[in-house]
Amino acid sequence: MVTNGVGLLEARQVWKSYVHRRRRLHVLRGIDFAIRTAEVACVIGPSGAGKSTLLRVMAGLERPDAGEVLLDGVPVVAGSPRLGVMFQSPLLLPWLRVWENVMFGARFLPSVETSREQALVVLERVRLHDLADQPVTQLSGGQAQRVALARALIRRPTFLLLDEPFNNLDMPTRRELGAAVRELALNDGVGVLLVTHDIDEALALGDRILVLAPEVGTFAREFAVPASAPARARLRDEILATLEALGTTAILT
Amino acid sequence: MQPELSIPTSYALPQRSATRRVSRWAHGSVPLASVVVLLGAWWAVTAQPWFGPRAVLSSFTPQATFPVFVQLLSQGVLIEQGWISIRRVLLALALASIVGVTLGLALGSSRLAERTVAPALHVVRTVSPLSWMPLVIMLLGIGDLAVIFLIAIAAVWPVLFSTLGGLHQLDREWVMMARSVGAKRHQILFHVAIPAVLPQIVNGMRVAVGLAWVVLVPAEMLGVTSGLGYWLLNTRDRLAYSELMAVILAIGLIGLALDTAIRALALLLPGARR
Numbered sequence: 001m002v003t004n005g006v007g008l009l010e011a012r013q014v015w016k017s018y019v020h021r022r023r024r025l026h027v028l029r030g031i032d033f034a035i036r037t038a039e040v041a042c043v044i045g046p047s048g049a050g051k052s053t054l055l056r057v058m059a060g061l062e063r064p065d066a067g068e069v070l071l072d073g074v075p076v077v078a079g080s081p082r083l084g085v086m087f088q089s090p091l092l093l094p095w096l097r098v099w100e101n102v103m104f105g106a107r108f109l110p111s112v113e114t115s116r117e118q119a120l121v122v123l124e125r126v127r128l129h130d131l132a133d134q135p136v137t138q139l140s141g142g143q144a145q146r147v148a149l150a151r152a153l154i155r156r157p158t159f160l161l162l163d164e165p166f167n168n169l170d171m172p173t174r175r176e177l178g179a180a181v182r183e184l185a186l187n188d189g190v191g192v193l194l195v196t197h198d199i200d201e202a203l204a205l206g207d208r209i210l211v212l213a214p215e216v217g218t219f220a221r222e223f224a225v226p227a228s229a230p231a232r233a234r235l236r237d238e239i240l241a242t243l244e245a246l247g248t249t250a251i252l253t
Numbered sequence: 254m255q256p257e258l259s260i261p262t263s264y265a266l267p268q269r270s271a272t273r274r275v276s277r278w279a280h281g282s283v284p285l286a287s288v289v290v291l292l293g294a295w296w297a298v299t300a301q302p303w304f305g306p307r308a309v310l311s312s313f314t315p316q317a318t319f320p321v322f323v324q325l326l327s328q329g330v331l332i333e334q335g336w337i338s339i340r341r342v343l344l345a346l347a348l349a350s351i352v353g354v355t356l357g358l359a360l361g362s363s364r365l366a367e368r369t370v371a372p373a374l375h376v377v378r379t380v381s382p383l384s385w386m387p388l389v390i391m392l393l394g395i396g397d398l399a400v401i402f403l404i405a406i407a408a409v410w411p412v413l414f415s416t417l418g419g420l421h422q423l424d425r426e427w428v429m430m431a432r433s434v435g436a437k438r439h440q441i442l443f444h445v446a447i448p449a450v451l452p453q454i455v456n457g458m459r460v461a462v463g464l465a466w467v468v469l470v471p472a473e474m475l476g477v478t479s480g481l482g483y484w485l486l487n488t489r490d491r492l493a494y495s496e497l498m499a500v501i502l503a504i505g506l507i508g509l510a511l512d513t514a515i516r517a518l519a520l521l522l523p524g525a526r527r
């Protein structure tokens with residue numbers, strides 16, 4: 001998987017609200033944010049902060065009320081071949097087998113070869129090639145998430161948008177897939193937006209960490225993740241303090 | 254406006270939650286017992302003097318019917334007439350399925366279309382299919398076509414409304430996922446919506462088969478000169494009551510066979526085992 005080194009997925013003054021039971025809920029209020037290729041940008045924040053909303057808007061799946069999302073300067077369109085999206089739930093199609101679900105990611109792309117072999121290659125990356133011919137109804141939660149990740153990867157995207165991709169995974173698999181995602185950024189130049197509510201995951205995988213403040217609807221802080229372990233431990237405390245100042249100690253660690 | 258179709262429980266697909274042991278039991282000894290009960294009731298009503306003069310009822314008894322049934326079967330009459338009826342029902346079902354699924358998908362993909370059309374359809378649905386008889390005959394004349402059309406009118410509703418109901422339950426997030434991999438509207442329809450509602454469509458078709466078979470008999474009394482419904486009238490006019498009972502028996506058996514067949518067919522479909 002090789003992508004060209006330059007690229008920018010950029011949110012400019014993005015506002016997004018929902019009407020729920022006749023009340024307007026403002027989720028994002030003027031977000032400015034960009035992901036570059038070859039980096040992992042982590043967005044953390046408590047439940048309901050608007051992380052998934054931000055991801056859907058960045059993917060072009062929801063129109064912002066105001067502002068715009070640009071992919072290399074052009075308004076982003078849903079289903080762009082340069083994007084791979086993984087949602088908070090796996091959203092596998094139960095009438096398709098594992099490899100067919102993976103294939104579904106490239107099904108509507110003219111440029112990518114769609115064969116079982118191709119799906120197997122990607123399944124290998126998420127350590128699931130043994131289950132290629134299984135129906136997805138029998139998968140565990142973690143296995144299903146890995147299929148969903150493979151479905152995003154088979155598109156060979158320039159930007160990978162991942163919504164809490166490692167929930168439900170056991171610790172070893174979590175590490176393994178986390179390393180695989182980092183590798184995608186470092187070796188293949190993919191730009192990754194990683195949404196999580198796990199500080200340690202963000203510290204382990206991110207180049208940058210952005211804290212989305214609930215109700216405020218913008219990023220409270222942005223941190224660059226240092227390389228050294230002690231510096232990271234200090235950053236961890238700083239992020240926790242930031243969250244506490246926002247009144248959201250509920251975030252997990 | 255309540256678009257969901259309430260499906261009579263007797264029509265509902267076999268519950269997979271039922272344990273295998275219970276279902277095997279139900280498929281083994283219970284049907285046998287119910288056959289015995291049915292025969293007993295038949296015999297009690299016709300072969301005993303409680304419900305009327307024996308002389309009249311005697312030709313309705315099981316012991317009078319079975320030889321005639323065997324005779325009609327060996328003469329090929331039941332098979333010939335039965336096949337004509339089955340063919341009409343299958344053609345009507347094909348028509349009802351094509352129209353029902355297409356209309357259901359069309360209404361389900363447009364909220365405006367559904368809001369304007371569905372309430373009208375609910376009104377039309379409540380009209381007994383046989384009420385259309387004069388109109389259908391006027392338009393199509395007496396014959397096969399009218400019969401098929403009448404059966405199709407009865408059978409279209411469960412297919413249509415279960416397709417529509419299935420689309421209502423369609424996971425919006427699947428649609429979003431499909432958009433994220435670049436699927437266009439028609440691709441979402443064919444690759445997500447239709448496979449997703451397939452179990453509901455099949456369920457609707459099961460209900461439709463039952464309805465079609467019920468409507469068949471009165472529809473075949475419409476001037477056609479073949480089919481089990483016609484044969485029923487014919488035996489009555491000839492006062493051949495044992496034959497009449499044999500035809501009723503055949504209608505019941507074929508109905509049972511059709512239901513069993515579509516049950517089996519439903520299980521073969523990729524979406525049905527979910």
Ligand SMILES: Nc1ncnc2c1ncn2[C@@H]1O[C@H](COP(=O)(O)OP(=O)(O)OP(=O)(O)O)[C@@H](O)[C@H]1O
Nearest residue numbers: 018019020027046047048049050051052053054197
């Ligand atoms: N389609 C929608 N319609 C109405 N309200 C919505 C919709 N999507 C999200 N919301 C609301 O917007 C807010 C932000 O939701 P979002 O899912 O983006 O949060 P999140 O940060 O991803 O939370 P979590 O960590 O629980 O996934 C929530 O209050 C949610 O109820």
Ligand SMILES: [Mg+2]
Nearest residue numbers: 051052053088
């Ligand atoms: Mg979320």
